[in-house]
Structures are given as structure tokens and as C-alpha cells.
Amino acid sequence: MKAPDFLTLWGMPLLLGVLILFGLIAALTGTGIWHWLSWAALCVPLVVLGWYLFKKETPAKK
Template sequence: MQKKFLQIWGWPIVLAVLSTFGLLAALLGTGIWHWLSWLSLAVPLAMIWYYTWRKPQA
């Protein structure tokens, strides 16, 4: 059961953690934290872009 749970919810959990970290880093930090927030918030956007524009598998 554990493997099936992680197969289904693994990436959404990773994206949620990255988004939360990015928002908190942008809100609470300065300097390098702003760069880390940009990077962590760009990952979900890159995945959205990839899955929107890839060719469907037949």
C-alpha cells in the first residue's frame, strides 16, 4: 500500500512543499532567499509547461 500511495501522491507532495518553501522564502527572506524562492516556484511552472505542450502518447 505504501508504494501505491507514493506513486499517486509523490509528485504533488513535492510540488506542494516546493511551492510552500518558495512563498515563505519570498515573504520572509532577503538576498539569496529571493533567488531560492524564484527557483522553487519555477519548478511547478516548468512542469505545467512541459505537460501542456508535450505530444500525447498513442
């Protein structure tokens, strides 16, 4: 069995981390449209969390 490459394993966590960092920096430093962008960026990880929290379990394929 081949080990997964770096981006396959860490791509989504890195993307969510960058979105969170952008959202926090935009909220602290920007005004106007930057506040809306920060809200959007900070809501994405919550949507992903909710998606995986309420997703129905499917049996693993062999």
C-alpha cells in the same frame, strides 16, 4: 490489477506543493539569496505545467 501505492500516486503533487510552500515562505521572510531560491522554487511548478501542456500525446500501450 493492483492499486498504486501512496507515493506512486501522490509523490509528485506533494513535492510540488512543498516547493511552492517553500518558495512562498522564503519570499516573505528571507532576503538576498532567499529571494533567488524562492524564484527558483516557484518556477519549477510552472516548468512542469508547461512540460505536460506542450508534450505530444503518445498512444497508450495495452
